[in-house]
Amino acid sequence: MGAQVSAQVERRKSISTEKKSLVDLKQTVGSDFPGCDYRPSDRKNWMSGLNPDNIRINQIVWPGTHDSATNKIGIPLVTRPFAQCQSLSIYDQLKTGARVLDIRVQEDRRICHGILLSYSVDVVINDVKRFLEETSSEIIILEIRTEFGHDDPPDFDKYLEDQLGEYLIHHDDQVFNRTISELLPKRVICVWKPRKTPQPKAGGPLWGPGHLKDNWIDTDLPSTKFESNIKHLGEQQPVANRKHFYRVENTVTPQADNPVLCVKPVTDRIHPYARMFIAQCFARGVADRLQIFSSDFIDEDFVDACVALTKARVEGKA
Structure with a gap:
C-alpha cells in the first residue's frame, strides 16, 4: 500500500x-507565428474565404x-466523462471549422471508443452530407x-x-498539388482503415491507411506529448514533398494508474498550448511539416490558428 x-x-x-514546464515556455517564447492575428469572419466557409483558386491541398493546415x-x-x-473527447456534434464541429x-466504428456500424458505444455511423454521414449541402468549397x-x-x-x-x-x-x-477549385465539386477525401478486410486499392474512391499517418503516444504528461509531437514532426518530409497526410494531436490521454481518469481535465493540460506549438514549429525549423493538427474539445x-497559418502559407509569408 505504501508503495502505491x-x-x-x-x-x-x-x-x-x-x-x-509548458506555462514557463509560453511565458518565455509566447505564441506568435506568421499571420497569427488573422481570424476568419465565417468559420463555416473558411476555405471559401481564402479563395479556393489559390489554395493547394498541401498548403492547408x-x-x-x-x-x-x-x-x-x-x-x-x-x-461518458471517461470517453468523451468532443462536446459538439459532427455537424457543429464542421460548422466551427474542423x-x-x-471516426471509430465496430462490427454493427456503431460509433465506439473502447467498450463504450454511441450512435450509428449513419449519424456521422448525415451530418457530413448536411454540411456539404450547405457549403460549396469546403x-x-x-x-x-x-x-x-x-x-x-x-x-x-x-x-x-454508396x-x-x-x-x-x-x-x-x-491531389496534394492541386487547388481546392481543381478538385470541386468533389469534396471528401475518405480514408478507410479496416483491421482485417482488404484495404482500399490505389486509385480507388477510398484512400488507404498509409495515406494518413501519425505518431500517437499514450501519455497524460503534457510536456512529454508536446516534445514528442515536435520530434516526430521533424522526422517527416516537408508537406510539399509528401504524398500522404500527417497528423499531430494536441491531446493527452488519461492513464489507468492515475486517479484523474476523465478526458476533459486531463486533456486540458495541453489544450491551451496549440498556438504555442505552432510558434515552436517555426522556432525549431519544422513548420513546413505541419499539416493536420487535431484537438479534443475543438474550439x-x-x-x-490553423486557418491563420494556412492563409500565411498561401500568401507566401510562412
Missing part, C-alpha cells in the same frame, strides 16, 4: 512539473478533431477506422462509396 501511495505522489509531481463522434458516447454523467474527422478529410479489438463492419467500403460517392475525391497522388481559437 508513493508512486501516486511521484506521478502527481511529474504532472505538476510538466504543466509548469487542417484543423481536426480527435475521436470526433464521442459527443454522446456512453451514459451521461456515468461513463475539416478532419476521426474540403473534408474523413478518416474512418475499425476500433481496436473489433472486427470490420461487413461491406463497409461499399457502404461508404453514401458519399458523389462527393468522393478518388485517391491520386496529384474557435484552435480553428483560427
Whole structure:
C-alpha cells in the first residue's frame, strides 16, 4: 500500500512539473507565428474565404478533431466523462471549422471508443452530407477506422462509396498539388482503415491507411506529448514533398494508474498550448511539416490558428 501511495505522489509531481514546464515556455517564447492575428469572419466557409483558386491541398493546415463522434458516447454523467473527447456534434464541429474527422466504428456500424458505444455511423454521414449541402468549397478529410479489438463492419467500403460517392475525391497522388477549385465539386477525401478486410486499392474512391499517418503516444504528461509531437514532426518530409497526410494531436490521454481518469481535465493540460506549438514549429525549423493538427474539445481559437497559418502559407509569408 505504501508503495502505491508513493508512486501516486511521484506521478502527481511529474504532472505538476510538466504543466509548469509548458506555462514557463509560453511565458518565455509566447505564441506568435506568421499571420497569427488573422481570424476568419465565417468559420463555416473558411476555405471559401481564402479563395479556393489559390489554395493547394498541401498548403492547408487542417484543423481536426480527435475521436470526433464521442459527443454522446456512453451514459451521461456515468461513463461518458471517461470517453468523451468532443462536446459538439459532427455537424457543429464542421460548422466551427474542423475539416478532419476521426471516426471509430465496430462490427454493427456503431460509433465506439473502447467498450463504450454511441450512435450509428449513419449519424456521422448525415451530418457530413448536411454540411456539404450547405457549403460549396469546403474540403473534408474523413478518416474512418475499425476500433481496436473489433472486427470490420461487413461491406463497409461499399457502404461508404454508396453514401458519399458523389462527393468522393478518388485517391491520386496529384491531389496534394492541386487547388481546392481543381478538385470541386468533389469534396471528401475518405480514408478507410479496416483491421482485417482488404484495404482500399490505389486509385480507388477510398484512400488507404498509409495515406494518413501519425505518431500517437499514450501519455497524460503534457510536456512529454508536446516534445514528442515536435520530434516526430521533424522526422517527416516537408508537406510539399509528401504524398500522404500527417497528423499531430494536441491531446493527452488519461492513464489507468492515475486517479484523474476523465478526458476533459486531463486533456486540458495541453489544450491551451496549440498556438504555442505552432510558434515552436517555426522556432525549431519544422513548420513546413505541419499539416493536420487535431484537438479534443475543438474550439474557435484552435480553428483560427490553423486557418491563420494556412492563409500565411498561401500568401507566401510562412
